[in-house]
Amino acid sequence: MSDAPLPILILPDPRLRQKARPVGEGDGDAVRALAPRMLATMYAAPGIGLAAPQVGVGLRLVVLDLGPREKPAPMVLVNPEIVAASAERAVREEGCLSLPGQFAEVERPARVKVRWRELDGTRREMEAEGLLGVCLQHEIDHLDGVLFVDHLSALKRNMLLRKLAKEQRAKARAE
Numbered sequence: 001m002s003d004a005p006l007p008i009l010i011l012p013d014p015r016l017r018q019k020a021r022p023v024g025e026g027d028g029d030a031v032r033a034l035a036p037r038m039l040a041t042m043y044a045a046p047g048i049g050l051a052a053p054q055v056g057v058g059l060r061l062v063v064l065d066l067g068p069r070e071k072p073a074p075m076v077l078v079n080p081e082i083v084a085a086s087a088e089r090a091v092r093e094e095g096c097l098s099l100p101g102q103f104a105e106v107e108r109p110a111r112v113k114v115r116w117r118e119l120d121g122t123r124r125e126m127e128a129e130g131l132l133g134v135c136l137q138h139e140i141d142h143l144d145g146v147l148f149v150d151h152l153s154a155l156k157r158n159m160l161l162r163k164l165a166k167e168q169r170a171k172a173r174a175e
């Protein structure tokens with residue numbers, strides 16, 4: 001099936017730490033094939049966002065859906081970028097499908113202005129705050145190999161990464 005879910009990479013997979021390259025003119029077919037599969041992967045997880053590097057694809061492509069379960073509102077963002085960020089900051093608990101079971105309070109700009117292209121090339125721009133603002137920043141971070149733990153103190157980051165490693169070892173033993 002064309003929109004079969006893909007495996008989600010988990011830290012410390014090095015592909016999560018690589019900078020993704022912009023989607024170019026020649027990537028149209030690949031991106032049109034990948035976007036539905038990324039959406040299927042995100043819904044199956046379930047998650048509210050997914051960046052291409054999380055499925056091992058080094059392209060600047062993000063999918064999001066913050067709609068209610070009964071009324072899906074899928075978004076596909078090609079080459080998204082943050083063009084402005086507020087000085088005001090906000091704290092919110094974040095998780096990541098690539099760090100399963102791990103959650104932490106992350107401080108980021110409270111509002112961002114994001115620019116991207118649709119699959120058909122249409123230019124889009126929006127200002128976002130709250131969960132959508134956080135999700136956009138989290139996903140665009142993935143395109144630069146940045147994970148939410150990178151916004152924590154070294155102490156909290158190391159604690160969380162050790163807990164992840166321990167839980168992944170226990171999971172691997174159980175399988």
Ligand code: GNR
Nearest residue numbers: 047048049050094095096097138
């Ligand atoms: O599903 C997800 N939920 C979430 C909650 C708070 C802040 C960010 C996110 S994104 C995450 C899915 C994911 O890992 N996207 O990269």
Ligand code: NI
Nearest residue numbers: 095096097098
């Ligand atoms: Ni994530």
